[in-house]
Amino acid sequence: MLALDIPWGVMAIILPLAGAMSCFLWPRCALPLGLVTALAIVICVAGLGWQLLEQGAQRYAVGGWGAPLGIDLYADGLTLLMLMMTAVVGLGISIYSCGYFNQDRARHFWPLWMFLWAALNALFLSADIFNLYVTLELLGLAAVALVALAGGADALTGAMRYLLVSLLGSLCYLLGVALLYHSFGSVDIATLAERVESSPAVWAAMGLMITGLLLKTALFPLHFWLPSAHASAPAPVSALLSALVVKASFYILLRLWLEIFPFAGAALAQLLGLLGAAAVLWGGLQALRQTRLKMLIAYSTVAQLGYLFLAFPLASITGWTGALYVLLSHAAAKTAMFMAAGNILYFGGHDRIVDLDRVVQHLPLTITAFALAGISIMGLPPSGGFIAKWLLLEAAIRSGQWWWGIALILGGLLSAAWVFKVVGYAFTRSEVPHEARAVPAAMEWTALLMAVVAILLGLFVPWLLALMEIGLPFGGEGSAG
Amino acid sequence: MIPAFLYALVGVGLFTLGLYALIIHAHLLRKILALNVMASGVFLVLVALAARTQGMPDPVAHAMVITGIVVAVSATALALVLMLRVRIATGRAELAKEPLE
Amino acid sequence: METVTLLQPVFDTLLGLALLWLAWRALASPDLFKAIVLFITFGLLMVLAWVRLDAPDVALAEAAIGTGLTGALLLAALTRLNSKSDAKSVHEKEQQRKAHN
Amino acid sequence: MKKSNNAKPITENDSRQAQFRLLLAVPLSALAVGLGYAVLSLPSQAPGLSDHVAAKLEISGVSNPVTAVLLNFRGYDTLLELGVLLLALLGVWSLGAAPKRREPSPGLVLELLSRLLVPLLILVAGYLLWVGGHAPGGAFQAGSVLATAGVLLLLAGWRLDTRFSGLPLRLALVAGLGVFLLVAVVLMLAGGHLLEYPPSFAGALILLIEAAATFSIGTALAALFLGGRPEKGSHR
Numbered sequence: 001m002l003a004l005d006i007p008w009g010v011m012a013i014i015l016p017l018a019g020a021m022s023c024f025l026w027p028r029c030a031l032p033l034g035l036v037t038a039l040a041i042v043i044c045v046a047g048l049g050w051q052l053l054e055q056g057a058q059r060y061a062v063g064g065w066g067a068p069l070g071i072d073l074y075a076d077g078l079t080l081l082m083l084m085m086t087a088v089v090g091l092g093i094s095i096y097s098c099g100y101f102n103q104d105r106a107r108h109f110w111p112l113w114m115f116l117w118a119a120l121n122a123l124f125l126s127a128d129i130f131n132l133y134v135t136l137e138l139l140g141l142a143a144v145a146l147v148a149l150a151g152g153a154d155a156l157t158g159a160m161r162y163l164l165v166s167l168l169g170s171l172c173y174l175l176g177v178a179l180l181y182h183s184f185g186s187v188d189i190a191t192l193a194e195r196v197e198s199s200p201a202v203w204a205a206m207g208l209m210i211t212g213l214l215l216k217t218a219l220f221p222l223h224f225w226l227p228s229a230h231a232s233a234p235a236p237v238s239a240l241l242s243a244l245v246v247k248a249s250f251y252i253l254l255r256l257w258l259e260i261f262p263f264a265g266a267a268l269a270q271l272l273g274l275l276g277a278a279a280v281l282w283g284g285l286q287a288l289r290q291t292r293l294k295m296l297i298a299y300s301t302v303a304q305l306g307y308l309f310l311a312f313p314l315a316s317i318t319g320w321t322g323a324l325y326v327l328l329s330h331a332a333a334k335t336a337m338f339m340a341a342g343n344i345l346y347f348g349g350h351d352r353i354v355d356l357d358r359v360v361q362h363l364p365l366t367i368t369a370f371a372l373a374g375i376s377i378m379g380l381p382p383s384g385g386f387i388a389k390w391l392l393l394e395a396a397i398r399s400g401q402w403w404w405g406i407a408l409i410l411g412g413l414l415s416a417a418w419v420f421k422v423v424g425y426a427f428t429r430s431e432v433p434h435e436a437r438a439v440p441a442a443m444e445w446t447a448l449l450m451a452v453v454a455i456l457l458g459l460f461v462p463w464l465l466a467l468m469e470i471g472l473p474f475g476g477e478g479s480a481g
Numbered sequence: 482m483i484p485a486f487l488y489a490l491v492g493v494g495l496f497t498l499g500l501y502a503l504i505i506h507a508h509l510l511r512k513i514l515a516l517n518v519m520a521s522g523v524f525l526v527l528v529a530l531a532a533r534t535q536g537m538p539d540p541v542a543h544a545m546v547i548t549g550i551v552v553a554v555s556a557t558a559l560a561l562v563l564m565l566r567v568r569i570a571t572g573r574a575e576l577a578k579e580p581l582e
Numbered sequence: 583m584e585t586v587t588l589l590q591p592v593f594d595t596l597l598g599l600a601l602l603w604l605a606w607r608a609l610a611s612p613d614l615f616k617a618i619v620l621f622i623t624f625g626l627l628m629v630l631a632w633v634r635l636d637a638p639d640v641a642l643a644e645a646a647i648g649t650g651l652t653g654a655l656l657l658a659a660l661t662r663l664n665s666k667s668d669a670k671s672v673h674e675k676e677q678q679r680k681a682h683n
Numbered sequence: 684m685k686k687s688n689n690a691k692p693i694t695e696n697d698s699r700q701a702q703f704r705l706l707l708a709v710p711l712s713a714l715a716v717g718l719g720y721a722v723l724s725l726p727s728q729a730p731g732l733s734d735h736v737a738a739k740l741e742i743s744g745v746s747n748p749v750t751a752v753l754l755n756f757r758g759y760d761t762l763l764e765l766g767v768l769l770l771a772l773l774g775v776w777s778l779g780a781a782p783k784r785r786e787p788s789p790g791l792v793l794e795l796l797s798r799l800l801v802p803l804l805i806l807v808a809g810y811l812l813w814v815g816g817h818a819p820g821g822a823f824q825a826g827s828v829l830a831t832a833g834v835l836l837l838l839a840g841w842r843l844d845t846r847f848s849g850l851p852l853r854l855a856l857v858a859g860l861g862v863f864l865l866v867a868v869v870l871m872l873a874g875g876h877l878l879e880y881p882p883s884f885a886g887a888l889i890l891l892i893e894a895a896a897t898f899s900i901g902t903a904l905a906a907l908f909l910g911g912r913p914e915k916g917s918h919r
Contacts, residue, residue: 007877010871010877014864014867017864021857021861021864024853025850025854025857060877062878063756063758063759063876063878063879063880064875065756068732069732069736069739071759112773115769118766122763130760134764134767137556138763138770141774142770142774145777148774149777152570153567156567156570157570160560160563160567161576163556163563164503168500168503171496171519171523175496175526175718178527181542181731182533182731185730185731200720200724201724203721204717204718205721484634484635485635485727487591488598489722490598491601491602491631494602495601495602495605497711498602498609499605500711501707505703505704505707510614510617510663511617513656514609514617514618514621514656515609518605518621521624521628525628528635528640530722530729531637531731532636533725533726533729534728534730534731534733537737538733539731539736540733540736540748541731541732541733541757543637543640543752544752545760546643547749547753547823548761548764550643550648551643551764551767551823553652555771555907556771557655558655558775559775561658561659562911563774563778565659565662565910639747639819639821642811642820643827647823650831651827651830651831651834651904654908655908658908662910
């Protein structure tokens with residue numbers, strides 16, 4: 001019984017912080033320290049999952065004060081799935097980066113990555129909107145520093161733009177927090193949910209917070225900073241930015257939308273849905289036009305983020321579940337894709353799509369990983385991406401808004417087009433030969449494993465849906481909006 | 482009670498002023514200054530509205546602002562060094578124009 | 583006593599306007615050095631605003647961090663930005679290399 | 684690539700920029716008016732959380748309410764914020780080494796000034812740290828005053844001896860977050876929640892955390908001023 005009393009969630013925040021400090025203190029041992037911490041975090045998240053299954057949703061009062069005076073942590077099914085996603089992707093990235101970074105880079109990578117992981121876990125567990133601001137800043141600064149790790153003009157300007165956008169988003173969010181706090185005298189989400197009522201200040205706060213978070217989530221047309229930052233970062237960093245970091249601000253948005261702003265109204269939801277649909281089409285078209293593989297994958301992230309927002313006008317449990325499923329399967333698939341792109345870059349020294357030059361002969365596992373991840377991104381069965389689109393389609397038809405289905409199908413076709421384009425070039429001979437540097441096996445296998453996870457997500461649906469229902473994050477029966 | 486709202490309005494003014502400058506200026510140092518002015522505006526709103534009490538003003542908002550000030554100086558320091566690196570790499574302390582498609 | 587209470591709203595209004603004006607000047611000044619000096623002055627006035635809002639802790643933090651350290655960071659960055667002769671050369675070498683290719 | 688295009692039509696560019704500024708000013712003024720209206724619509728009396736703080740101030744271990752919030756009621760925020768400061772420094776260090784010093788002699792005035800001011804500033808920092816428990820002041824204020832002393836020393840040409848620029852410097856930077864985290868975890872292992880001080884030890888523990896935090900904040904801010912990581916063997 002003792003193990004059930006351990007606050008596993010708190011441990012999942014403390015461990016990466018401690019890991020970051022020890023990696024910083026002893027840079028020569030950064031790699032083993034980081035790997036051990038990564039494993040320990042995975043165990044903590046598993047422990048938290050077990051705890052939630054046994055005891056239902058959990059609230060934890062840091063300092064023992066409790067809201068509204070203190071800060072509360074809160075974990076339900078939604079939190080758990082986000083933490084599990086972070087743990088699985090994080091472990092994969094940790095292993096992948098062992099091979100990717102040289103000694104000098106690794107020294108800087110590990111502490112920053114551990115800080116980023118701590119920020120993610122703290123963010124997903126926080127139930128306090130000011131604490132969320134602090135975690136957002138921690139997340140943003142870590143992400144920017146990691147992008148800049150690549151060096152070079154592209155990465156540095158990408159990082160700089162990312163930093164400015166990130167700070168602007170945080171400040172908008174913080175002003176919203178100020179207005180909410182001074183309206184209702186609390187920054188605890190549950191307390192706010194009880195006290196909130198429509199007023200000019202609340203509407204202003206909603207506008208500011210949603211705008212700030214959309215900027216960080218890079219919803220079209222606020223996506224302008226994303227492709228350069230995500231494409232120019234080192235491959236494992238691109239993976240964790242696309243898979244995890246943009247999802248974190250979406251998670252906050254989702255929580256606020258469901259808990260504090262239920263009165264937001266259908267018009268705003270329709271607007272978000274429209275922007276989402278536009279993102280799906282625009283991102284897909286731009287991805288198709290790119291000549292560099294990493295840039296293509298980055299634009300595909302813009303498109304995939306659009307799917308998340310299709311759930312807002314649908315406002316049903318099926319819709320939210322669908323969006324969450326997009327989020328999870330995209331995390332796994334996009335990690336695999338960026339890892340695959342990283343392998344190709346590592347092997348050939350470039351990522352020009354037309355010069356892939358039968359790379360499949362040298363990196364068969366990598367191309368398999370890319371294709372499997374592509375299946376999930378396109379939304380073909382039996383992948384996680386298929387289930388996600390199926391759920392969204394079902395919700396669209398049930399709510400009588402079938403037209404959102406068009407965006408789903410067109411988006412899938414566009415993804416299919418660029419996946420086939422890339423895979424096709426991987427089989428074609430080109431003029432320019434590769435540098436042909438051997439890729440460490442760990443990097444190929446982790447890419448493949450992540451792609452397999454994306455497919456497996458389509459096979460364990462009932463199990464995941466059961467986890468999702470812990471604490472009913474999307475409300476009980478009936479619609480949430 | 483009037484000063485609370487007066488300063489809160491000044492805070493709103495600083496926020497929008499900073500936002501305007503952030504968008505129109507290309508030089509990174511100016512953008513960083515603009516973000517700092519915006520942050521001061523947000524802090525002013527937080528603290529000013531905390532003075533709407535009978536006796537002592539609300540200490541929680543003050544603590545939040547102290548947290549915010551430290552976060553702001555950390556971010557500013559990182560941004561300034563990044564700016565210098567951008568300058569070394571590209572020769573300019575500006576961001577290249579986005580390809581407006 | 584009477585005059586003090588009468589003067590306070592006037593003082594608050596003037597301080598608020600001065601804050602906005604200084605922020606505007608700092609963000610619009612064509613000279614970067616001047617802009618930073620104006621920004622530091624702006625920070626000093628913010629300290630006054632915190633004192634007026636009964637937030638001595640914030641005032642202390644702002645005085646030490648907001649004006650002192652941020653100002654030092656900004657000025658140091660500006661010095662490096664202006665005196666970075668090697669910055670240009672690295673970039674020019676890059677350009678030459680590109681031209682050769 | 685496109686530079687040659689940009690160079691020529693300056694006047695056209697300028698007028699377009701002016702138009703853009705005017706166009707931008709309209710929505711932003713609307714934003715300011717809207718936000719102003721929202722702020723003015725708030726009730727003119729609102730206690731916020733001051734009553735909650737006042738009710739629990741007795742058992743918080745300190746009597747300055749702001750310090751109580753920062754280090755006790757919302758101590759978790761402060762813990763993460765020390766993380767933000769350390770992270771910013773990590774980011775700066777990952778961007779490269781500190782620039783080499785150019786000016787060999789800092790000038791007599793600066794040197795005299797630093798000799799006079801530095802001890803004074805350290806005293807002030809210590810005072811602010813001590814007084815933070817019951818009067819305005821605390822770790823952040825003290826830390827930044829300490830950092831100001833550090834910046835003055837750096838300006839006067841002083842550099843950390845390379846013997847200390849490795850692990851000792853890193854330990855100094857981590858101390859604040861490390862001690863804070865350690866106290867938080869020990870309190871949790873002792874049977875409470877994370878960071879749940881027993882009221883009788885709260886004052887002492889808060890002072891311990893603040894002392895470590897002051898030291899680290901001062902070091903971190905001064906190191907940020909240096910603008911890069913201290914490279915081995917780059918002194919003089």
